Structure formats: structure tokens, C-alpha cells
Amino acid sequence: MNTMTDTAALATAANGDEHIAPSFRDELLAAGLLIDTGENGLYGRSQVFEDVVDRLNAAITHLGADQDAEVLRFPPAMRRTDFEDSEYLKNFPDLAGTIHSFCGNDMGHRRLLQALDQAMIASDDDRSDEWMAQQKPTRVVLTPAACYPVYPVLARRGPLPAGGRTIDVLSYCFRHEPSLDPGRMQMFRQREYVRLGNAHEVMAFRQMWIERGSLLVSLLQLSVEVDLANDPFFGRGGKIVADSQRAQALKFELLIPVANPDSKTACLSFNYHMDHFGKIWKIACEDGTLAHTGCVGFGMERITLALFRHHGLDVKAWPDDVRALLWGDTATRVAQGMAQMQALAAAPGTGDGA
Template structure:
């Protein structure tokens, strides 16, 4: 297993036996994150989870006037819905599938023999022959919290005249192992998703750019919203990414997290146009194809940003931040909305 940080590895190679601890090292040493031995896969402490829970309360109050329908899904979705979504067309490198043993007793014996052989090796050198006995199941890991929503909405028939707004939260998976603590393989997304006509969705996205910026300001974190694109795969992906930027379909709210010299996307504001509406044949009341958009809150990333900028001891955080998270959250959010008019 490799638990050495990238900075530590570089310094060790240069002959420096006492590398400076990175932010990841500090998080693990403090017990806020628990190292599992797999890059990008962490346990979370009670303190860390408490901050996540209180952020969720603040986000709920931030969107309560939108009267959203609250839906919660497990971190897995039906494989056929995943196939229909075209995720593999754009991000095959990030997808995670779920396999299980589907053989007979003799197959199990072959599996166990292979497993015994594998366990004779060290972690990083183990053979994966036992996995040949595994077969794809009918479910895959959820890549984004909003993905299970669209087939559900399609089965309900045409949208009402004012469209629909959905509040969804899920653990998500993306296969991008990293030593950057803000780039986890399993993480939580809280989203508000809008389905309706183009005007409704565009107004929703602008409102959430403003509201997301307000929340981050109330948390005393730096606010920097910028045009962005998704990590589309391959050479053809650059063309798609350039088109996404040219049409201004995606914005991100960026905050320095792991490295003070670089910024991490902690919120994203997306306009999908009629992509998902077309795939699942979601219609507006007038029969036109529905457009969709979403705001995504990276729950671990915002939490990590708080620890980066305010310190690892939550009791020493600024009074206004503590009052927002551990005080009268609803009143402070409502006051912020009233003062900014967003």
C-alpha cells in the first residue's frame, strides 16, 4: 500500500528525511480523516461528520423557499439507466461498476485457490485472478447525485407548468485515486436539480451562483466563480470541453484546499440544456423537451476548505462561522438572503 504523500515522496527521493507535513498529513494526524491505505478512500471522524451535517442544514435553509421535492438514493443505480445516460461516452475513466460472484461450487473453489495465491503476496503485488470469477451485476456506482433522478421524473409524465425542483444527496464514486484529500474516490454531493423550460433552468442556475457564493461568504471562505468544463475523455473530449466552455454551460466556485497556490471546485453550477430530457424523453407541459440544470455542493470539499482556512480545531473557528453552523442557522441564512436579494 502507498500512504506516502506526493510531496513526501519527492522530498524523500531528494534525500530529505524530514519532509514538511502536507494538509493531508495534518488531517490524518489530527484524526479528522482516517487513512484506509487506499488513495482517495478515507474514514471520517465524528468532528468531520458534524461539520458535514451542519453544512447540510445550512444548504437546506438556503433552498427551502424553492419548495423542492426531497429525494434520497443509495450510492448505486440501475445499470441500464447508467448505460442510457451516456456517461461512458464522456467519462469512461471515472466509472465504477459492481461485480459479484455468480458461479457454482466448483467456481467458488477456483476462486478460493486464486485468492490463497494472491494473499501470499504483498498488497501492491497481489494477483487479481480471483476476480475472473466475478460477473457484472445489474447495478453500478452512482457517478453524480442527480443521475438517478431523470428516469424517475420521466416515468411521472410531463412536468407541471412551473417545472420541478429536486433536492438530492448521495455518496458518489469516481475512479480517480489521488493523494489530494479533496479528490476522493467516494464522496457526497448535495444537489438542487431543476427541470423545466430553458428560461426556468437558466434563472435557477444564476440564482444558485448567487446563493452558493453567499453561503461561502458566510462561511468566511474566499469566493471565486469561474467558467469551467468537465473532464471529458480522450482527444474528442477536448472538442466537447471547448464547446461546453464556449456555451458557458458550467461554472465552478473555486477555493484553495490542499494547496494554497491552486484552487479546488467546491460547488458547480451546470446547465445540461436538453441532454437528459432528450435521453429520457422528459417533456414540459407544452410537449417540448425539458431542459435541466443543477447546483452541486461538494460536501467533503467544503468541509476540507473550512479546516484549511480556519484551522483543525472547530472550537477556534471565527465566531460568525460558528454561529452560522452551530447557532441559529436558519435566521442567519434568511438574513443573508434578505440583505443580498438573492
């Protein structure tokens, strides 16, 4: 649906001619930080916005520098058969994005062109999609989460080495949930550290990253609230699955106000999949047991938006310590934060030192 149509609908719903304060999205567009494409949740990014994302990425790299992670980078698409095997469609069919292409002959192409000519006569919202009648699914689909291509790739390598593996992955992802909330984009980036190993290794990894993710957000001078969460499972049975996920404490999220100061957006997630992906792709540990997996996911756009929401749209006016972290000696700032966190945990009466 066209962005301007939704915006107009919101304005029409307002009472009379009462002045409506610009939304955070309006402010971002007016400042040129996001660029409106005319489609909800699909934005261009300015140089300033991308610079913040790049510097956040650098900080995350320093945060995980001791993890001996293998760096893998995938395009925002994955093999359709791997996607089918992942069981994503069982849980989130409404969010999935498939890739189709024209597979007809010359006569079919002529019909396509005729239908396209007819469609272009109408305005954006009223256009027919008849020209897509001969589009067929390709062998690739849009990646729903950065970690999804990792599991089948590692499965094809054979058993994990002793101690398992840690993967550093970054990708654009797609989820079909158009919204005027800038924190709910259809195309967005996830930076993830993915852990594969036994249950103890993966659980320890997740706890470590809850602490490190909270540290990063604190260094950025954003509010830190980690809460038990669940994924948005689809359908009538979705609540049962979600309740089970919460009961087993499989997912935590770090929440920060973004679009609306009265609500909070998940900017980081900390997930334990148990042996779900190990079973699907038959990923084995060195001793032959099924591998467990977990991941920490950084929503790169969401953290960036949170910075603009809390520190203002002019990055030059951000707090000195935040600017020093992002545009200064990032490695030293992160190392100092890590050392302070570890010292606090080891102090008598706290953490493991209790």
C-alpha cells in the first residue's frame, strides 16, 4: 500500500483541523535521514544514517573480538529448499517474501506487455497485477533472518569441531509487515553472532551476549530493559507456541523506545533454539550428539533510530561520550566498558563473585 495513502488516512482520522505534531517518521524524512520510496517500511538511507550504522557495526565487532568467530556474509536471499526446510513458513507465513520471475514464451511476453500497458493507465493504488500472471517462483527467496543461511552451510561441512563454532553474520532481511513505524521496516539489516555447540555452550553464549548487548546500549546512553519475549507465531496455534517459548525462556529482547516514547521496540534479541536447527539439518557436535544453536541479533536500523530518537537528529550534538564511542577510539572505549563490567561481576556480593 502506498505510503502517502496511509499518511492521508491518518490525517483524515484526526479530529477536525487540530494541529498534529509531526511523527518521528516525519521528522526523519524531513531531515533527509530516511528517504521515502512511496512504500510503507521501504526507505532509502542518507550518508549520515549509514555512517552511524557503519560505526555501530565497528563497535559490535570490537564487542565480539574475543569470540574467534568465522565471518560469513550472504546476500539477502537464500536457497528456496533451505528456506522450506527451515520451517519458517509453518510459523510466519505472513512475513515471508518469495522471489518470482517471468517464465513464459514470446506470446506470453506480448500478453505481459499488454497487461502492463493497461496497468500503467491507473494510479498507483488502483493498478492491476495481471501482468504477474506468468511469474513463477524462482529457486531463491528473501532472507527472513541473517542466521538462516548459516545452518545449512555449516551442516554441509560435517560435524562441528571440539568446542563448536561461532559465526559472525550480517545481512539485509525481509519481512512483509508494511508499517508507518520507522522501526518496523520491510527491508532491514541484522548483525548476528550465531553459536553452534552443546546446550551448555550455547546457553553460556546467550547469557554472555545479554550482558554485552546491555553494555553496548549503556555506552550509547540509551535505556536498557531486557525482557522475556516470544516470536509472532501465526494462526490460532500461535499463542500456544508463543506461550511454550516464553515458558522455556528461549527468547529475550532488549527494548528501547523508538517511534513512540510510550512504547518500546526490540532492538536486540537473544535466542536459544535448543536442537531445532540441529535436527532439521542434522548438525552434529564432535561427539555425534545433535548440535544446539543460539544467536544474538542486533537490529542495525532500530538501534540507529533509537540514537536519533534519544540524542536528536544532529549527530554533532550527541553526547560527547557517545560520539567518542562511535567516532573516536572505539576499540579502547569498548575494552574499558568490558573491563568495568567484568570487574563489577567479580566484585564481592555481585554476579559470580557472590
